[in-house]
Amino acid sequence: MPFDLPFPVPLEVPLSWYLILSAILFVIGAAGFLIRRNIITVFMCIELMLNAVNLTFISFSHTLGKVDGHIFSFFVMVVAAAEAAVGLAIILTVFKNRATLEIDEVSSMRL
Amino acid sequence: MQHLWIIPALPFLGFLVNGLFGRRLSKSAVTFTAIGSVLLSLAWTIKVLLGLGALDQAYVERYFTWIQSGIVNVSFDFAVDRLSAVMLLVVTGIGSLIHIYASGYMAHEHGPHHGGYYRFFAYLNLFMFFMLVLVLAANYLVLFVGWEGVGLCSYLLIGFYFLKKSAGDAGKKAFVVNRIGDFGFSLGMFLILIQFGSLDFGAVFSQAAKLPAEASAGIVTLICLLLLVGATGKSAQVPLYVWLPDAMEGPTPVSALIHAATMVTAGVYMVARSAALFDIAPIAREVVAIVGLVTAVLAATIGLTQWDIKKVFAYSTVSQLGYMFLGLGVGAYSAGIFHVMTHAFFKALLFLGAGSVIHALEGEQDLRMMGGLRKKIPLTCLLLLCASVAIAGIPPFSGFHSKDAILLAAHAHAPWMYWVGVITAAMTAFYVFRAFFLAFFGNYRGQAHPHESPPVMTVPLGVLALLSLVGGYFDVPHYLEPMFGGGHAAHETSLVVISVLAGATGILLAYTFYVLKPGLSDAISRLFGPAYRLVYNKYFVDEAYDALIVHPIRDGSAAVLWRGIDAGFIDGIVNGVGSVSGAIGGGLRRLQSGYIRRYAAWVLLGSIVIVAAASFLGGVR
Numbered sequence: 001m002p003f004d005l006p007f008p009v010p011l012e013v014p015l016s017w018y019l020i021l022s023a024i025l026f027v028i029g030a031a032g033f034l035i036r037r038n039i040i041t042v043f044m045c046i047e048l049m050l051n052a053v054n055l056t057f058i059s060f061s062h063t064l065g066k067v068d069g070h071i072f073s074f075f076v077m078v079v080a081a082a083e084a085a086v087g088l089a090i091i092l093t094v095f096k097n098r099a100t101l102e103i104d105e106v107s108s109m110r111l
Numbered sequence: 112m113q114h115l116w117i118i119p120a121l122p123f124l125g126f127l128v129n130g131l132f133g134r135r136l137s138k139s140a141v142t143f144t145a146i147g148s149v150l151l152s153l154a155w156t157i158k159v160l161l162g163l164g165a166l167d168q169a170y171v172e173r174y175f176t177w178i179q180s181g182i183v184n185v186s187f188d189f190a191v192d193r194l195s196a197v198m199l200l201v202v203t204g205i206g207s208l209i210h211i212y213a214s215g216y217m218a219h220e221h222g223p224h225h226g227g228y229y230r231f232f233a234y235l236n237l238f239m240f241f242m243l244v245l246v247l248a249a250n251y252l253v254l255f256v257g258w259e260g261v262g263l264c265s266y267l268l269i270g271f272y273f274l275k276k277s278a279g280d281a282g283k284k285a286f287v288v289n290r291i292g293d294f295g296f297s298l299g300m301f302l303i304l305i306q307f308g309s310l311d312f313g314a315v316f317s318q319a320a321k322l323p324a325e326a327s328a329g330i331v332t333l334i335c336l337l338l339l340v341g342a343t344g345k346s347a348q349v350p351l352y353v354w355l356p357d358a359m360e361g362p363t364p365v366s367a368l369i370h371a372a373t374m375v376t377a378g379v380y381m382v383a384r385s386a387a388l389f390d391i392a393p394i395a396r397e398v399v400a401i402v403g404l405v406t407a408v409l410a411a412t413i414g415l416t417q418w419d420i421k422k423v424f425a426y427s428t429v430s431q432l433g434y435m436f437l438g439l440g441v442g443a444y445s446a447g448i449f450h451v452m453t454h455a456f457f458k459a460l461l462f463l464g465a466g467s468v469i470h471a472l473e474g475e476q477d478l479r480m481m482g483g484l485r486k487k488i489p490l491t492c493l494l495l496l497c498a499s500v501a502i503a504g505i506p507p508f509s510g511f512h513s514k515d516a517i518l519l520a521a522h523a524h525a526p527w528m529y530w531v532g533v534i535t536a537a538m539t540a541f542y543v544f545r546a547f548f549l550a551f552f553g554n555y556r557g558q559a560h561p562h563e564s565p566p567v568m569t570v571p572l573g574v575l576a577l578l579s580l581v582g583g584y585f586d587v588p589h590y591l592e593p594m595f596g597g598g599h600a601a602h603e604t605s606l607v608v609i610s611v612l613a614g615a616t617g618i619l620l621a622y623t624f625y626v627l628k629p630g631l632s633d634a635i636s637r638l639f640g641p642a643y644r645l646v647y648n649k650y651f652v653d654e655a656y657d658a659l660i661v662h663p664i665r666d667g668s669a670a671v672l673w674r675g676i677d678a679g680f681i682d683g684i685v686n687g688v689g690s691v692s693g694a695i696g697g698g699l700r701r702l703q704s705g706y707i708r709r710y711a712a713w714v715l716l717g718s719i720v721i722v723a724a725a726s727f728l729g730g731v732r
Contacts (some may be wrong), residue, residue: 030711030715034708034711034715037708042707077562102705103706103708106707107704107707
């Protein structure tokens, strides 16, 4: 049985909904990056932002009927995978050397 | 084609071989290269001159266009006419003799600890190259190349013993003083270029002849005066003569070749070459005559009092150059060039003879430390006597002929110039024989053990002595007549007798003072104490130049240019740029905190600003 929704349900999910979802995901990711101090969490927030962008690409690609967005999102995924590998390695090394995952503790790269 | 370029190219080849490989060559190879190249050059000169015959007109060889830009169109040309023929023979002839002499004089410079021998001959060959370029030049710019080149070689050879501070200083002094003259010369060249649109001798002189009188009065006089400034620098005339006496720091063959026989006559040659310009600028010519006369008198009086044998001859050179300028100034160009030639003979002989004396006395140059050398080095004594009678103007030796030609022309121009010239002639005879008597008569006053010089030195001296005695019979004035016109002055016997008597008086006075009554000269110098000290100290000209020119320039440079402009202004700009960038960087570096999240915040802020700006300005299309 159909749910009663306060607004008319379109036949197809419109582009704006995808974009709104993507924006929400991106903002969550950005906010998490800025607020959280655990490196792992920060790292996950980056992934979240990347995937928010991926979602935008895919939805535009679908709407416009072009394949460019798909290709872009593949690239993003490949980069994200590589970044995950390198990033986790860095995080492991940092933890081994400093015994901490506090991001503000790792601030020796400054004048 | 006579291939004139071979004449200077041969010494240049010698310079390259000795300059580049001299260190590895044996002494005899260096000597062979140096002397051989100059002798070949002399041989080629003779071949060319024989091939060209009478040389009624200038023979020009054009090689290539050198500079072409706007109105400046200069080609690299060599030319020979009668004037350069005389100079070519003097330069290569005397040059060869002095090269041979120098191989004996500089012999002790050879060895593992002496870098001097090959270096000396490399410089000397380079000098020959530039001097021959100067003489062969067919336009002012090529002449200027040789002019500057001989100046460079003069600098290098004056400072040959550069470990001695006085030698280095003398070299620098010669170079700087010559720059002043060359500044005038180059200004003169620019004016010629503007006025005549060419630097080529033939073109300039033919145009100058056609110039209307009112046009020539201003611009040509100015050109001639500027050229004269150049000539006073190179030929050691008042007021730029001060470098020549100091130039005696160089080895004696250098003094003979460069600072007596050839290079210093370049100014005379240049003025004679520009005769067509000077002829239409009578004021400038008058200035030439007066400069020459003042120089002749001034230097002769200084020569009376000097004790260093080379200094005496140096002032004598300045004085004789003054004579040549007097000749040029009164319009007797051929007499001036004639005197260049005879002076080259006897002054080279005087210097080389002095070198032989110095060599014999193991480096002693002070006349007070000589005496009685007549018996110890009789050959040198005889040779120096030949030179002395020649310069004193005793007939029939060479100096008499050329000096008389100048004096007669001076008398025709203005009698007072003749009388001043005669007095100078008396002084000339006096100081030369003073040096001669002090060195060779009386008792020996030094400690060294005099020994006669080797034949390699005395044979060239013998040739020069022969030339000094009979050189007056090479009738140069007659040979140059087609170029400069002739028959200026009638041969007035009374005037000739007076000038000869003046010379004889000078010799007799010297004989009285330094042989018969040796105490007399000291008594007289005490009697005229202040005047004697003034002359002995060379009229304090060096000190005056120091106080009036050198010190103000140095102090002004230190106060204004160094502390004010360089340290204050230029360094201020450079340091200012540095400190401003430093301050900006210091502010910006606070952005780099090391906190990753702060960087992220900046990135976010930045992207927001960019997006906001883009949409505010109408969005991205």
